[in-house]
Amino acid sequence: MSSPVSATPWRHLPADLAAAMRPQLPDTVAAVAGAVTEATPAFAGIADDKFTRDVHTAVQVALDRFLDLVGTGEPALPPRFREVFVGLGAAEAREDRGPEALLAALRMAARLLLRTASRSLARLRPVEPEELIDLSDAVSAYIAELAAASTDGYALQLREQAGEGDRRRHLAELLLRGDGLPSAELAGGLVGPAPGPVFVDDHLVALTLRGEQRALAVLTERRLAPLSQLRPAQRENLLGTLYAWLRHWGSRAEVATELFVHPQTVSYRLKRLRELYGDDLDDPAARFELLVVLTGQLATSIRKASGTSA
Known part of the structure; x- marks a missing residue:
């Protein structure tokens, strides 16, 4: 063996x-x-x-x-x-x-x-x-x-x-707040000369990693939408499996070891995830966004648990 x-x-x-x-x-x-x-x-x-x-x-x-x-x-x-x-x-x-x-x-x-x-x-x-x-x-x-x-x-x-300045954070806030884009002159002042149009959808991960919680909320809603109709227990099982699978680069043995389940259980859950997510699970950008979202959810859960225990 x-x-x-x-x-x-x-x-x-x-x-x-x-x-x-x-x-x-x-x-x-x-x-x-x-x-x-x-x-x-x-x-x-x-x-x-x-x-x-x-x-x-x-x-x-x-x-x-x-x-x-x-x-x-x-x-x-x-x-x-x-x-x-x-x-x-x-x-x-x-x-x-x-x-x-x-x-x-x-x-x-x-x-x-x-x-x-x-x-x-x-x-x-x-x-x-x-x-x-x-x-x-x-x-x-x-x-x-x-x-x-x-x-x-x-x-x-x-x-x-x-942390180098407030220009980009201010631009992100304007975009995420939904107040519309700033004028040709204001945008140029925020992101530099001749920036061209800026679409927040193109920068959700970068904004999330900069600490923009509203960007994380939008990304989370989008990336977890395929699981929204599942029962809570089923949803949590699939989320835990998906998070472990992403971090272990698809190694079912390591996922099974981490989650204390049989490898066949991992295979069943991954089959279900592929039914829900389709080709997104093979797309590096989508996988990274899922990893960012699930890591953010874990951090939130830890903070809530700490607050409750206090």
Whole structure:
């Protein structure tokens, strides 16, 4: 039987994996860096040497660290490694790009890492099915840690930018309040010269991460609408499953472990969620919005519980 899923699944990886991969690490880094850039539309058109170097550095750090983790129970990202990916997320926010492109690039990196690791082992010896399962669990958990660090960096940068002045917050308030757009001159003064039309629907996630509660309310109503007709208990079960599934990058085993339910129960709930959400569950932007909404709901529940207990 395969080893149970744990918080550090890389401890179950075979010791010879790192030895198999390290000789070809420079070529692997170059291939992964090139592939994630070319396959991500938002990145493919960036003709900037610094961006290329940053991507290469991030891939180098990620693969080096993954190989260091093989066979250990260490946490995925000690502070100095985590800062690299926090910085990546912050850079996306500074460039006014959404987090979806970076998350899509990480998913691509996960597939390439799993493929490269599997082939490297196969060149040494026959690979058991259980080893591939362990490898898949380890890669999924590791990339989820990179995504979490990047998302934290993105959110932190947005909060910093929001604190630089009141111009953008004031514009968001005008838009969300429903009083209509400010005049050609006023809008220009708020967002800079010749901003063009601004549609709040295009910026709900960014506004939410800046702390705009009304943006969160609109986003929550929109994203949870497919569940609105369900019974409360059924709705809560599906929301909990969806939140765990998003955070664990679709790993049913990890979702089942977190929720203390049978994997078949997870499969049934996910089937129901797909009936309700359709292709949205495969859309990186929609998935990120759902994650933001469900995280916001969790924070609200914690605050309410704290107030009640007090």
